[in-house]
Amino acid sequence: MMSSTELQAIYVMWLRQMKRYVRLKSRLVVTIVQPLLFLVILGSGFRQFEIPGIDIDFIHFFAPGIITMAILFSSMFTGISVLWDKQFGFLQEVLVAPVSRFSIIIGRTLGGATIALIQGFIILMIAIVLGTPISGPLGILFTIIFMILIAFTSVGFGLILASKMNDFQSFPLIMNLVIMPLLFLSSAFFPVSNIPVLQTIAYFDPLFYMVDGLRGSLIGKANVLPPIISMGVVLILCIITMSIGTYSFSKSEA
Amino acid sequence: MEIIKTENLTKKFKDLTAVDNISFSVNKGEIFGFLGPNGAGKTTTIKMLTTLLNPTSGTAIIAGNNIIKQKDQVRKSIGIVFQEPALDTELTGRENLEYHARMYAIPKNKREQRIKEVLKLVDLEDKEDVFVKNYSGGMKRRLEIARGLMHYPKVLFLDEPTLGLDAQTRRAIWDYIKKMNKEEDTTIFLTTHYMDEADYLCNRVGIIDHGKILVMDKIKNLKKSIGNDVITLSCNNMKKLIDNLEKKDWVKKIKKYDSHLTLGVEKGDEKIPVIIELAQKLDIKIKSITVRQPTLDDVFLSYTGRTIRDQEVKNPTNLPPRFRRRKT
Secondary structure: OOOHHHHHHHHHHHHHHHHHHHHOHHHHHHHHHHHHHHHHHHHHHHOOOOOOOOOOOHHHHHHHHHHHHHHHHHHHHHHHHHHHHHHOOHHHHHHOOOOOHHHHHHHHHHHHHHHHHHHHHHHHHHHHHOOOOOOOHHHHHHHHHHHHHHHHHHHHHHHHHHHHOOOHHHHHHHHHHHHHHHHHHOOOOOOOOOOHHHHHHHOOOHHHHHHHHHHHHHOOOOOOOOHHHHHHHHHHHHHHHHHHHHHHHHHOOO | OEEEEEEEEEEEEOOEEEEEEEEEEEEOOOEEEEEOOOOOOHHHHHHHHOOOOOOOEEEEEEOOEEOOOOHHHHHHHEEEEOOOOOOOOOOEHHHHHHHHHHHOOOOHHHHHHHHHHHHHHOOOHHHOOOEHHHOOHHHHHHHHHHHHHOOOOOEEEEEOOOOOOOHHHHHHHHHHHHHHHHHOOOEEEEEEOOHHHHHHHOOEEEEEEOOEEEEEEEHHHHHHHOOOEEEEEEEOOHHHHHHHHOOOOOOOEEEEOOOOEEEEEOOHHHHHHHHHHHHHHOOOOEEEEEEEOOOHHHHHHHHHOOOHHHHHHHOHHHOOHHHHHHHO
């Protein structure tokens, strides 16, 4: 049973994330506008080609990939921002408070996930306005579950990175050399199932299960695996990254 | 009554012993200062006492609770103002205090009132809704002091409270510290490498160097221990003069440095002619001679063999990068 102090701490950490997000107008704009530009410009550009394996409009194929990307980037940033607090000293103030580190990290994670989900849902709404078909009520439910799982998994991954890095210098390196290739392989931008080699590699890509599962849930077409299987994989990933991320944070010394 | 008591507190980082077997105690209601140069182990001691670092060996009791076994209890009873600012600059001053109050489980009805109280104490009432990023260095420090006091801590730790602040602001901060010690009956443990700060604020100081406490006493007693007056003189053939002065029973303390020597004596102005006469008899040429009341600088010099300023000039690279930036 959690005491009210711990709940207060979770709430404070959540509230702090939200306030900072709403106040930083530039971040608000960038995190929503960037994926939208991807969706609209890349989407309109590619829809003129016939791509084998897609029997739907490319923008609709593309939407789940962009939603995943938006949630992934935003959540990872939250996780890594622990590093920011460390550099600016605020982390010490938090660590010396009479609350458990577990509550602190839960609050932070919830805050980051909330922000990422707000962004994800805005893009989802826009995709629906642009005509992306919805497979049905169960599909919507699955979509929401997937978005939540993607958000938590990515925060966890960001936390792990934050505990391994000492400054922000290696952050662009990880984004460009790890996250971008994984995103390309995930079928977010094009179907990988037509090329057996890519498909085999994609099975080792965690992002593949996120994108493919979200696509299968939302539009019910053009997915490789049944969404429920992808969901199982992402759930396990989520538990692993969150556990390691929380553990590394609890071990951190200011 | 003892409110802080440490026993053989030690912290080692790989092959560096930052804090070496220190034992001391601080009484309730006191303003106690740790005085020492950068890298002496002051911050490491504070980090151990505030549960941010686990000691390698030894332990400490704060307000009746063990810093290793009863971390949460200790955390509830202390407040801290870190050396580096630890505020969320994207939030307003009031929000920083409010979040702190929630973390320390101050009930809602008391929260408002307490925020008002602490803001008043540091004269920030009219700036409460300004974002902290727009605060000056002195305002930030004041807000941190206010925040440290929010939850009625029994002990407030201040790590270099006036580092990087201008003379006027320092003075104001000192007065706030004195005020809260008196009005809130908070015990204060502070670290500093400023002699004037220790002199002005502290009832008692411990001089710490290379992780060890060299001496600990009331400032008055420390000064007395080196004599009521200090005579500083430079001359040729210092050794000969020392040999002769050492035989005099009115010389309480004598210490030789590279270019000068200091004597601790009573009634210093009457001793100057005596010394000059003695030097002439020995055919020693005195280049300069002054007499003054002993300062903490003299105490520090006499226990460590160097001034804090000397050390900073010799090892400027020992300063952490952030410290260097803030000094400008």
